[in-house]
Amino acid sequence: MAECFAVAIDAYEVMSNHLHLVLRIDPREAATWNDDEVAARWVRLFPPCEDSHAAIESKREKLLADAGRVHILRQRLGSLSWLMRCLVEPIARRANREDSCKGRFWEGRYKCQALCDDRAILAAMTYVDLNPIRAGMADRLNTSAHTSAAKRITQAKSDPTILASQLKPAAGGLRPVVDITTADYLHLLDWTGRQLTAGKRGRISMHAPAILTIIDRDAQRWSTRVAAFGSDWHRAVGSAQDLIALAERMGQRWLKGIRLALMLG
Numbered sequence: 001m002a003e004c005f006a007v008a009i010d011a012y013e014v015m016s017n018h019l020h021l022v023l024r025i026d027p028r029e030a031a032t033w034n035d036d037e038v039a040a041r042w043v044r045l046f047p048p049c050e051d052s053h054a055a056i057e058s059k060r061e062k063l064l065a066d067a068g069r070v071h072i073l074r075q076r077l078g079s080l081s082w083l084m085r086c087l088v089e090p091i092a093r094r095a096n097r098e099d100s101c102k103g104r105f106w107e108g109r110y111k112c113q114a115l116c117d118d119r120a121i122l123a124a125m126t127y128v129d130l131n132p133i134r135a136g137m138a139d140r141l142n143t144s145a146h147t148s149a150a151k152r153i154t155q156a157k158s159d160p161t162i163l164a165s166q167l168k169p170a171a172g173g174l175r176p177v178v179d180i181t182t183a184d185y186l187h188l189l190d191w192t193g194r195q196l197t198a199g200k201r202g203r204i205s206m207h208a209p210a211i212l213t214i215i216d217r218d219a220q221r222w223s224t225r226v227a228a229f230g231s232d233w234h235r236a237v238g239s240a241q242d243l244i245a246l247a248e249r250m251g252q253r254w255l256k257g258i259r260l261a262l263m264l265g
Contacts, residue, residue, distance in 0.1 A: 001086055004045040006030040006078045008174035011125035013132060014146035020128045022121065024174055027078030038074045039063040045086060084110045114246070116238025118178050119215055122188075123222075124237065127229040130193045141190060149189055152182060184211040195223045221264050233257045 002009050006029035011022040033041070039060045048055040063069060076082040092105035115121045129141070129149035138144040142153045148170035156162045163183035168176050180188075187209045208219040216222040229237070234256035236246050247255040 001045065001083070002169075002171035003173060004041040004077065005083050005086075005172070006033075006174065007083060008169035008172040008176070009148070010121065010169050010178070011128045011148045012146075012170060013128050013144070013148070015131065015135065015137070020131060022115070022124045022128055023080075023083075023172075024169075024177070025078060025080050025083060026174055027075070029174060030074050030078030033074060033077075035064055035067070035070045038070050038077065041077055042073045080112070113233060114236040114238075116236055116242035116246075119225075120237040121178055122180070122185075122215060123225045124229060125185075126189055126192050126226045129189055130196065130226075133193050134196060141186070141193070149186070152186065156182060156186075180211060180215075184209065188212060188215075192223060192226055195219075196227055217265075225264055228257075228260055232260050 005025065006027065007023055007025045009021060009023050011020075013020050030038075042063060043056055043060045048059045063073070088106055088110070095105050096102060113124070115124055125148075129144070129147050132138045132144040132147060133141070141147075141149045144150050151170055152162075163186075164181055166176050167178060167180050167182050167185050188211055191209050191212075208222075212219055212222055216225065236243055236255065236257065238261065240258055240261040243255050243258045243261055247253065247258070
């Protein structure tokens with residue numbers, strides 16, 4: 001699905017009753033696609049009932065014959081709302097079939113937080129990749145089922161050169177934006193997990209990874225920043241200046257998280 005939308009999935013994890021995504025979606029990227037590409041992506045996302053080359057080509061040609069329809073689809077392929085709809089609706093339908101019932105499956109549509117800078121993106125990715133460990137579902141990164149961290153480790157085992165290259169999205173076609181290597185990210189992830197998980201065997205209290213001095217000047221402050229995703233951040237994550245500016249644009253005098261951002265600096 002990420003290959004169809006103008007999106008990059010930077011991190012993900014699937015838990016027993018919910019899932020988290022750290023993603024970037026770019027409508028401007030979708031606007032650069034020609035009609036042929038839009039139609040091909042949409043047909044891949046919603047293939048015809050008959051799984052044959054002729055049926056796929058027929059649906060694609062019908063879409064291309066309607067310029068107005070293609071314009072709408074181009075907008076949808078750059079829409080967070082449509083991305084989430086395409087993700088959660090099939091899961092709900094399948095779950096209801098398994099339980100032989102009807103009605104709402106998900107508690108709500110979805111919740112989202114704006115990540116205002118690279119540090120906020122990395123903190124969110126770290127929180128998401130460590131979620132199964134904090135929940136006691138796994139005790140090692142490589143055994144955390146259905147996480148982007150486990151996927152990256154598996155890829156690095158088969159191709160060690162990945163470790164020295166810039167961290168790429170776990171899925172999707174957008175270019176990476178966070179300037180950190182895969183090795184540095186995995187090291188940061190492992191170290192942070194040992195800080196946040198009390199009683200974890202081999203818990204590290206010192207010797208933070210070197211990359212942390214670039215991301216955050218203080219190791220304890222970084223741990224607090226990551227842990228705050230559980231409850232202290234709300235609509236957005238970033239510097240105090242970013243959150244104050246966002247509150248003003250929303251016509252609000254305050255935004256939850258500003259006090260935390262001021263404390264973290």
